[in-house]
Amino acid sequence: MERAALENQLSGHVGATLAAMSLFLSGQAGSIKTEQPFKLNSGPVQIESQPVQIESKSVQFESKPASQFKPSSQDSDFEALVAAIIGQESNGRYNLTNPDSDALGACQIMPSNLPSWSKKHVGREVGRDEFLRSPSLQLKICKGQLRVYWQREAGKLEELRVRRVASTWYSGRPNLWNNTKPQYYNGRRYPSIADYTKSVWEKYQKEKRLNDLAKKIVTYSKNKGYKLYTSPGEKNIIYIEGMNLDGSLNDNALNSWNDLRIVLEFFEGSPKITGIWEATTAPGKYYTDNPMNPQGAAIIKPGQYWAWKVGTHGTKELHSGLIQTAGKVKVYRDKDKNGKRTGDKTNSGFFGINHHWGYDYPQRDIKKGAAGCLVGRTRAGHREFMKLIKQDPRYQDNQDFIFGATIIPGSELQN
Numbered sequence: 133m134e135r136a137a138l139e140n141q142l143s144g145h146v147g148a149t150l151a152a153m154s155l156f157l158s159g160q161a162g163s164i165k166t167e168q169p170f171k172l173n174s175g176p177v178q179i180e181s182q183p184v185q186i187e188s189k190s191v192q193f194e195s196k197p198a199s200q201f202k203p204s205s206q207d208s209d210f211e212a213l214v215a216a217i218i219g220q221e222s223n224g225r226y227n228l229t230n231p232d233s234d235a236l237g238a239c240q241i242m243p244s245n246l247p248s249w250s251k252k253h254v255g256r257e258v259g260r261d262e263f264l265r266s267p268s269l270q271l272k273i274c275k276g277q278l279r280v281y282w283q284r285e286a287g288k289l290e291e292l293r294v295r296r297v298a299s300t301w302y303s304g305r306p307n308l309w310n311n312t313k314p315q316y317y318n319g320r321r322y323p324s325i326a327d328y329t330k331s332v333w334e335k336y337q338k339e340k341r342l343n344d345l346a347k348k349i350v351t352y353s354k355n356k357g358y359k360l361y362t363s364p365g366e367k368n369i370i371y372i373e374g375m376n377l378d379g380s381l382n383d384n385a386l387n388s389w390n391d392l393r394i395v396l397e398f399f400e401g402s403p404k405i406t407g408i409w410e411a412t413t414a415p416g417k418y419y420t421d422n423p424m425n426p427q428g429a430a431i432i433k434p435g436q437y438w439a440w441k442v443g444t445h446g447t448k449e450l451h452s453g454l455i456q457t458a459g460k461v462k463v464y465r466d467k468d469k470n471g472k473r474t475g476d477k478t479n480s481g482f483f484g485i486n487h488h489w490g491y492d493y494p495q496r497d498i499k500k501g502a503a504g505c506l507v508g509r510t511r512a513g514h515r516e517f518m519k520l521i522k523q524d525p526r527y528q529d530n531q532d533f534i535f536g537a538t539i540i541p542g543s544e545l546q547n
């Protein structure tokens with residue numbers, strides 16, 4: 133029934149994914165003088181609205197149960213640095229080349245460094261074309277070299293360490309990490325070193341917050357007896373209620389896109405958030421006040437359900453979504469129209485509780501964008517979500533694959 137409610141009003145704002153939130157700050161002309169010729173090592177900053185790309189999808193990992201995952205914090209800090217550099221340099225585009233410098237790949241390595249760095253980190257010289265074709269080679273070489281710089285800065289305060297490594301990556305010189313002089317290459321302006329290292333530091337912190345959130349989801353799921361799939365490429369779909377994109381809690385008020393839609397995957401046994409978007413698990417005010425069902429608007433009960441297949445959602449603005457055709461879900465009926473579950477009756481069944489998009493409605497107004505479904509705010513974000521989950525090998529093997537989703541109250545996750 134609720135699916136009929138998702139008639140679409142067009143409007144509004146372009147969505148902000150987490151990636152888009154960390155837009156690079158452009159540089160201000162500064163007064164510090166660079167004493168040696170500037171050795172630009174990297175390409176332009178790529179700004180795209182995409183889920184955070186953390187690791188190459190083409191790297192093959194062994195699958196391990198979540199319970200065996202115990203990384204040292206040291207390693208996870210280094211992994212966050214690598215992800216931050218890749219995010220800064222290319223936003224995860226392994227085939228990228230820079231038109232000014234010919235910097236190569238996801239980490240934007242200079243071609244002049246490739247022979248020696250590849251020999252050092254993979255034991256042989258790797259050519260330009262092979263390098264660009266192989267994300268796993270790129271990662272080995274990039275991580276090998278970054279680890280040299282990372283270890284060189286060991287013992288420094290975290291921010292200084294990260295920014296000195298970033299400065300070395302960008303300019304060849306750690307001491308210039310706070311240099312605000314604008315940089316040029318082939319007449320084109322690039323960020324100052326200070327802006328570059330600041331942006332890498334911000335990405336690094338965001339990466340660590342997401343990794344912390346991923347670990348909390350794993351711990352919570354284990355405690356609840358929820359299933360998480362850990363084999364390569366398998367996607368776990370999670371909704372967290374009352375949580376912002378930076379992992380902080382909000383008041384989960386009625387009629388705001390104040391929940392998260394997350395895709396969580398495992399790499400080498402380690403949980404990673406590979407997609408995160410604004411969402412709602414609750415109906416907006418319109419359908420709370422004007423429910424499709426006389427017993428009240430549906431608010432899905434937190435839990436884990438196996439209920440969805442890929443299909444088409446909507447009546448006017450048809451789009452690919454996850455459609456509740458494969459299993460029952462339990463919902464509260466918000467008969468008292470207060471947007472809260474407390475005291476409401478529950479029922480279980482097929483209610484058309486689909487995963488669809490929210491027509492780019494403003495962050496603080498759900499309008500008619502949600503009537504009880506699991507809704508990602510923006511069209512673009514929803515397309516990214518669908519593209520990502522369709523890469524799940526189980527779906528690739530079987531288009532009738534049944535997707536699960538777990539709905540978690542954010543306040544429980546933080547405990």
Ligand SMILES: [Ca+2]
Nearest residue numbers: 374384390391
């Ligand atoms: Ca909410």
Ligand SMILES: [Ca+2]
Nearest residue numbers: 466470472476
């Ligand atoms: Ca209620």
